[in-house]
Amino acid sequence: MTDIVAIAGSVFVLSGALFTLLGALGVWRLPDAYTRMHSASKAGALGAILVMVGVLFATAGAAWPGILLAIAVLLVTAPMAAHAISRAGYMAGVKPVVGPLGDAMEGSDKRAIDSQE
Amino acid sequence: MNVVLAGASWVLPLAGSILLISTCIIMGRLLLGPSRPDRAVAVDALTMIGVAGVAVLAMMREQAVLLDVAIVLAIVSFLGSVAFALLFKGTHSSDNPHGQLPHGSRARVLQDSLPREGLPTGEQSRRAKND
Numbered sequence: 001m002t003d004i005v006a007i008a009g010s011v012f013v014l015s016g017a018l019f020t021l022l023g024a025l026g027v028w029r030l031p032d033a034y035t036r037m038h039s040a041s042k043a044g045a046l047g048a049i050l051v052m053v054g055v056l057f058a059t060a061g062a063a064w065p066g067i068l069l070a071i072a073v074l075l076v077t078a079p080m081a082a083h084a085i086s087r088a089g090y091m092a093g094v095k096p097v098v099g100p101l102g103d104a105m106e107g108s109d110k111r112a113i114d115s116q117e
Numbered sequence: 118m119n120v121v122l123a124g125a126s127w128v129l130p131l132a133g134s135i136l137l138i139s140t141c142i143i144m145g146r147l148l149l150g151p152s153r154p155d156r157a158v159a160v161d162a163l164t165m166i167g168v169a170g171v172a173v174l175a176m177m178r179e180q181a182v183l184l185d186v187a188i189v190l191a192i193v194s195f196l197g198s199v200a201f202a203l204l205f206k207g208t209h210s211s212d213n214p215h216g217q218l219p220h221g222s223r224a225r226v227l228q229d230s231l232p233r234e235g236l237p238t239g240e241q242s243r244r245a246k247n248d
Binding site: 002003005006007009010013014016017018020021023024025027028033034036037040041044045047048051052054055058059060062063066067069070073074077078080081082084085086087088089091092094 | 118119120121122123124125128129131132133135136138139140142143145146150152153154155157158159161162165166168169172173175176181184185187188191192194195198199201202203205
Protein backbone atom coordinates (compact mmCIF):
# COMPACT_ATOMS: atom_id res chain seq x y z
CA MET A 1 0.00 0.00 0.00
CA THR A 2 2.74 2.41 0.91
CA ASP A 3 4.56 1.41 -2.26
CA ILE A 4 1.54 2.23 -4.39
CA VAL A 5 1.15 5.66 -2.77
CA ALA A 6 4.87 6.37 -3.20
CA ILE A 7 4.80 5.35 -6.87
CA ALA A 8 1.67 7.45 -7.43
CA GLY A 9 3.39 10.46 -5.87
CA SER A 10 6.41 10.09 -8.15
CA VAL A 11 4.23 9.61 -11.23
CA PHE A 12 2.14 12.69 -10.43
CA VAL A 13 5.15 14.91 -9.75
CA LEU A 14 6.92 13.83 -12.95
CA SER A 15 3.80 14.14 -15.11
CA GLY A 16 3.15 17.58 -13.67
CA ALA A 17 6.68 18.66 -14.56
CA LEU A 18 6.25 17.23 -18.07
CA PHE A 19 2.95 19.08 -18.56
CA THR A 20 4.67 22.28 -17.48
CA LEU A 21 7.39 21.63 -20.06
CA LEU A 22 4.71 21.06 -22.72
CA GLY A 23 3.08 24.35 -21.78
CA ALA A 24 6.42 26.14 -22.02
CA LEU A 25 7.07 24.62 -25.45
CA GLY A 26 3.61 25.80 -26.52
CA VAL A 27 4.37 29.32 -25.31
CA TRP A 28 7.57 29.23 -27.35
CA ARG A 29 6.22 27.67 -30.57
CA LEU A 30 2.60 28.79 -31.06
CA PRO A 31 1.99 31.62 -33.55
CA ASP A 32 0.18 34.43 -31.68
CA ALA A 33 -0.61 35.70 -28.19
CA TYR A 34 -3.98 33.96 -27.89
CA THR A 35 -2.76 30.47 -28.69
CA ARG A 36 0.20 31.04 -26.38
CA MET A 37 -2.31 32.04 -23.71
CA HIS A 38 -4.21 28.80 -24.31
CA SER A 39 -1.04 26.76 -23.87
CA ALA A 40 0.21 28.63 -20.80
CA SER A 41 -3.06 28.76 -18.90
CA LYS A 42 -4.25 25.19 -19.51
CA ALA A 43 -1.06 23.12 -19.63
CA GLY A 44 0.73 25.29 -17.06
CA ALA A 45 -2.11 25.19 -14.55
CA LEU A 46 -2.58 21.45 -15.06
CA GLY A 47 1.14 20.91 -14.48
CA ALA A 48 1.11 22.87 -11.23
CA ILE A 49 -2.04 21.05 -10.08
CA LEU A 50 -0.50 17.65 -10.85
CA VAL A 51 2.63 18.54 -8.86
CA MET A 52 0.34 19.55 -5.98
CA VAL A 53 -1.48 16.19 -6.19
CA GLY A 54 1.95 14.54 -6.17
CA VAL A 55 2.76 16.38 -2.93
CA LEU A 56 -0.56 15.14 -1.55
CA PHE A 57 0.41 11.53 -2.31
CA ALA A 58 4.03 11.89 -1.17
CA THR A 59 3.07 13.26 2.22
CA ALA A 60 0.23 10.72 2.61
CA GLY A 61 -2.27 13.55 3.01
CA ALA A 62 -0.45 15.29 5.87
CA ALA A 63 -0.92 18.82 4.49
CA TRP A 64 -4.19 18.25 2.64
CA PRO A 65 -6.07 21.50 3.51
CA GLY A 66 -3.30 23.69 2.15
CA ILE A 67 -2.84 21.58 -0.97
CA LEU A 68 -6.57 21.48 -1.73
CA LEU A 69 -6.73 25.26 -1.22
CA ALA A 70 -3.81 25.74 -3.61
CA ILE A 71 -5.49 23.54 -6.24
CA ALA A 72 -8.77 25.44 -5.85
CA VAL A 73 -7.00 28.80 -6.14
CA LEU A 74 -5.19 27.64 -9.29
CA LEU A 75 -8.42 26.30 -10.83
CA VAL A 76 -10.24 29.56 -10.17
CA THR A 77 -7.55 32.13 -10.97
CA ALA A 78 -5.74 30.68 -14.00
CA PRO A 79 -8.73 30.88 -16.43
CA MET A 80 -9.72 34.29 -15.08
CA ALA A 81 -6.23 35.71 -15.54
CA ALA A 82 -5.98 34.24 -19.05
CA HIS A 83 -9.38 35.65 -19.99
CA ALA A 84 -8.51 39.09 -18.64
CA ILE A 85 -5.20 39.25 -20.52
CA SER A 86 -6.61 37.97 -23.82
CA ARG A 87 -9.66 40.27 -23.67
CA ALA A 88 -7.54 43.30 -22.84
CA GLY A 89 -5.13 42.37 -25.61
CA TYR A 90 -7.94 42.11 -28.15
CA MET A 91 -9.36 45.45 -27.02
CA ALA A 92 -5.91 47.00 -27.39
CA GLY A 93 -5.84 45.90 -31.02
CA VAL A 94 -3.58 42.83 -31.00
CA LYS A 95 -4.77 40.81 -33.98
CA PRO A 96 -4.98 37.01 -33.79
CA VAL A 97 -3.53 34.79 -36.50
CA VAL A 98 -6.71 33.46 -38.13
CA GLY A 99 -7.44 30.44 -40.30
CA PRO A 100 -9.95 30.07 -43.12
CA LEU A 101 -12.89 30.83 -40.79
CA GLY A 102 -11.66 34.33 -40.07
CA ASP A 103 -11.82 36.37 -36.89
CA ALA A 104 -15.10 35.60 -35.11
CA MET A 105 -14.79 38.70 -32.91
CA GLU A 106 -14.21 41.04 -35.85
CA GLY A 107 -16.03 44.30 -35.14
CA SER A 108 -17.70 42.95 -32.02
CA ASP A 109 -15.41 44.59 -29.48
CA LYS A 110 -17.28 47.90 -29.25
CA ARG A 111 -20.68 46.21 -29.07
CA ALA A 112 -19.41 43.96 -26.29
CA ILE A 113 -18.31 46.96 -24.26
CA ASP A 114 -21.57 48.77 -24.94
CA SER A 115 -23.61 45.84 -23.66
CA GLN A 116 -21.43 45.73 -20.55
CA GLU A 117 -22.31 49.18 -19.39
CA MET B 118 6.12 16.48 7.00
CA ASN B 119 7.27 13.02 6.04
CA VAL B 120 7.86 12.63 2.31
CA VAL B 121 7.71 9.12 0.85
CA LEU B 122 8.42 8.91 -2.87
CA ALA B 123 9.38 6.01 -5.11
CA GLY B 124 12.87 6.71 -6.42
CA ALA B 125 13.18 9.83 -4.28
CA SER B 126 16.86 10.18 -5.14
CA TRP B 127 16.18 11.06 -8.78
CA VAL B 128 12.48 11.99 -9.11
CA LEU B 129 12.68 15.38 -7.40
CA PRO B 130 15.93 16.52 -9.09
CA LEU B 131 14.53 15.42 -12.46
CA ALA B 132 11.29 17.32 -11.88
CA GLY B 133 13.27 20.37 -10.79
CA SER B 134 15.45 20.24 -13.90
CA ILE B 135 12.39 19.94 -16.17
CA LEU B 136 10.93 23.00 -14.45
CA LEU B 137 14.23 24.85 -14.95
CA ILE B 138 14.21 24.03 -18.69
CA SER B 139 10.64 25.30 -18.93
CA THR B 140 11.68 28.48 -17.15
CA CYS B 141 14.48 29.07 -19.67
CA ILE B 142 12.10 28.53 -22.62
CA ILE B 143 9.53 30.95 -21.20
CA MET B 144 12.23 33.51 -20.39
CA GLY B 145 13.07 33.47 -24.08
CA ARG B 146 9.45 34.24 -24.93
CA LEU B 147 9.39 36.94 -22.26
CA LEU B 148 12.44 38.64 -23.79
CA LEU B 149 11.42 38.19 -27.44
CA GLY B 150 7.61 38.28 -27.38
CA PRO B 151 6.57 40.92 -29.88
CA SER B 152 3.41 42.24 -28.22
CA ARG B 153 2.55 43.10 -24.64
CA PRO B 154 0.02 40.25 -24.22
CA ASP B 155 2.83 37.85 -25.16
CA ARG B 156 4.93 39.12 -22.28
CA ALA B 157 1.99 39.09 -19.88
CA VAL B 158 1.32 35.46 -20.87
CA ALA B 159 4.98 34.63 -20.26
CA VAL B 160 4.85 36.18 -16.77
CA ASP B 161 1.67 34.23 -16.04
CA ALA B 162 3.30 30.98 -17.14
CA LEU B 163 6.41 31.79 -15.09
CA THR B 164 4.35 32.12 -11.92
CA MET B 165 2.64 28.78 -12.68
CA ILE B 166 6.10 27.22 -12.94
CA GLY B 167 7.00 29.00 -9.71
CA VAL B 168 4.07 27.37 -7.91
CA ALA B 169 5.14 23.94 -9.15
CA GLY B 170 8.78 24.65 -8.27
CA VAL B 171 7.93 25.76 -4.73
CA ALA B 172 5.92 22.54 -4.28
CA VAL B 173 8.91 20.47 -5.46
CA LEU B 174 11.17 22.46 -3.13
CA ALA B 175 8.77 21.77 -0.25
CA MET B 176 9.20 18.04 -0.89
CA MET B 177 12.99 18.27 -1.19
CA ARG B 178 13.39 20.25 2.04
CA GLU B 179 10.48 18.41 3.75
CA GLN B 180 9.03 21.68 5.03
CA ALA B 181 5.25 22.08 4.93
CA VAL B 182 5.56 25.87 5.32
CA LEU B 183 6.63 26.17 1.69
CA LEU B 184 3.19 24.92 0.57
CA ASP B 185 1.69 28.11 2.02
CA VAL B 186 4.18 30.02 -0.12
CA ALA B 187 2.76 28.19 -3.15
CA ILE B 188 -0.80 29.24 -2.24
CA VAL B 189 0.15 32.88 -1.77
CA LEU B 190 2.16 32.84 -5.01
CA ALA B 191 -0.88 31.54 -6.93
CA ILE B 192 -3.08 34.32 -5.54
CA VAL B 193 -0.51 37.06 -6.14
CA SER B 194 0.12 35.85 -9.69
CA PHE B 195 -3.57 36.30 -10.43
CA LEU B 196 -3.48 39.86 -9.11
CA GLY B 197 -0.37 40.58 -11.15
CA SER B 198 -1.88 39.22 -14.36
CA VAL B 199 -5.01 41.32 -13.93
CA ALA B 200 -2.85 44.39 -13.28
CA PHE B 201 -0.95 43.69 -16.51
CA ALA B 202 -4.25 43.38 -18.35
CA LEU B 203 -5.23 46.85 -17.15
CA LEU B 204 -1.95 48.27 -18.48
CA PHE B 205 -2.73 47.58 -22.15
CA LYS B 206 -3.67 50.66 -24.10
CA GLY B 207 -7.30 51.69 -24.27
CA THR B 208 -8.79 49.29 -21.78
CA HIS B 209 -9.04 51.41 -18.68
CA SER B 210 -10.95 54.56 -17.84
CA SER B 211 -7.70 56.22 -16.75
CA ASP B 212 -6.81 56.47 -20.44
CA ASN B 213 -9.29 59.32 -20.67
CA PRO B 214 -7.38 62.58 -20.21
CA HIS B 215 -10.50 64.56 -19.23
CA GLY B 216 -11.09 62.84 -15.93
CA GLN B 217 -14.54 61.75 -14.80
CA LEU B 218 -17.02 60.92 -17.56
CA PRO B 219 -20.80 60.51 -17.37
CA HIS B 220 -22.37 57.09 -17.12
CA GLY B 221 -22.03 54.77 -20.09
CA SER B 222 -19.12 56.59 -21.68
CA ARG B 223 -16.48 53.88 -21.43
CA ALA B 224 -17.07 52.73 -25.00
CA ARG B 225 -16.55 56.25 -26.26
CA VAL B 226 -13.27 56.47 -24.38
CA LEU B 227 -12.20 53.32 -26.18
CA GLN B 228 -13.25 54.67 -29.55
CA ASP B 229 -11.38 57.89 -28.94
CA SER B 230 -8.21 55.97 -28.23
CA LEU B 231 -8.46 54.22 -31.61
CA PRO B 232 -7.61 56.05 -34.84
CA ARG B 233 -10.76 57.45 -36.42
CA GLU B 234 -11.36 56.94 -40.10
CA GLY B 235 -13.66 58.88 -42.35
CA LEU B 236 -14.94 61.29 -39.74
CA PRO B 237 -14.42 64.96 -40.57
CA THR B 238 -13.01 67.18 -37.86
CA GLY B 239 -16.22 69.16 -37.44
CA GLU B 240 -18.13 65.98 -36.81
CA GLN B 241 -15.60 65.00 -34.16
CA SER B 242 -15.86 68.31 -32.30
CA ARG B 243 -19.67 68.26 -32.47
CA ARG B 244 -19.64 64.76 -31.01
CA ALA B 245 -17.29 65.84 -28.27
CA LYS B 246 -19.67 68.68 -27.36
CA ASN B 247 -22.62 66.32 -27.26
CA ASP B 248 -20.72 63.93 -25.01
